[in-house]
Amino acid sequence: MPIQTNAADIVTVSVMGQVANPALSGLPAEPYRLTADGTPFLWPTFGGIVYNVTVGDSAFGWSGDCIHPSVSIAHPDANKNRGLNVFACVGNEAMITSGAAKGARGVVTGKSGRFSDQVIIHFDQETRRRIAVDDQILVKSEGVGLALPDMPDVAFKSLSPALFDLLPKRVEDGVLKIGICAIVPPHFVGAGAGLTSEGGSLHIQSSDRAELAKHGLDTLRLGDLVAIQDADSRYNHGYLRGAMSIGIVGQTDGPRAGYGPGMTVVMTAPAGQLGCFDAPGTNIADLLEISA
Incomplete structure (x- = not known):
């Protein structure tokens, strides 16, 4: 029997951003960052148009720092960017409204940034080659306010009703259970803890590679569904024994401590x-029929 949602009552509204250029702080003058052991490095970071990393690819092994697959967008006005990041939901349809790729359609696959900075959108590689930085992208946002009338204690964050319908799930003894690829123990939760759960990302600390492999997290792919143990994300991300959150891997590994x-x-x-x-293998690339 299908799980009943309030999807018919949800408001669908447009939000817009533009393709974001990767940015580095002007100060200090050196652009280098530090790895967990203190080694300086300079690798591409999040933002821009990423031509060769796609949802479904490994989340590890790239010479990059928390790379967003495909395309990252933001709004130059901070308040409007906040609206974009809060209201855009994974699984929402996106459309390019300017530039050489005008009219091409994609799908929201994640959010990122310490303070809800960017929305991550998948476009196929042919479309990516026609996109330029600053092109305008419209998101048909739908999902904020999603709820289960029979399970009001389950809170939804950044999830489109259409994607929820596609997730492997079942109800047992009144508990909603979601099919996942791996469980993230609480001691792996890093950057993002303590910040809002309405946007941005929560990171799996990965500097201890042996521990990562022990828990089967070293084979995660972009787009994989994971359960985060003892994580309460109803308002801000924090530790709470017995709580659980479900996440979608949206960006790659990076060498910094806490990330x-x-x-x-x-x-x-x-x-x-x-x-x-x-x-095993539950990934939004398959659920949303995302093409490379």
Whole structure:
């Protein structure tokens, strides 16, 4: 029996941003960052048009720092960018409205940034070659306000109703269980903890590679669904024993301490109302029929 949602009552509204240029701070004057062991490095970072990293690819092994697959957008006005980041949801349709790729359609696959900076959108590689920085992209935002009338303690974050319908899921003894690729123990939760759960990302710390492999997290792919143990993301991301959050891996690994693959949290509950089951290979590239 289908799980009933309030999708018919949700408001669908447009939000817009433009393709963001990767940025580096002007000060200090050196552009280098530090790895977990203090080694300076200079690698591409998030933002821009990424031509060779796509949802479904490995989240590890790239010579980059928390790279966003495909295209990142933001609005130059901080308040409007906040609206873009809060209202855009994973699974939403996006359309390019200016430039050589005008009219091409894509799909939102994640959000990123310490303070809800950018929205990540997938376009196929042919379209990416025609996109330019500053091109305008419209998102048909739908998902904020999503709820389950029979399970009000499960809170939704940044998830489109259409994608929720596609997720592997079941209800057992009143608990909503989601099919996932791996469980992220609480000691892996890094950057993003303590910040809002309405946008941005929560990172899997990855500097301890042996521990990462021990928990089967070293084979994660961009777009994989994961469960985050003892993570309460109803308002801000924080530790709460017995809580659980569900995330989608949205950006790649990076060498800095406290960082690693970034997750967009899409569901959370505080006290056992949300669970998971093993569903190896569950990835939004397949669920949303994303083409390379």
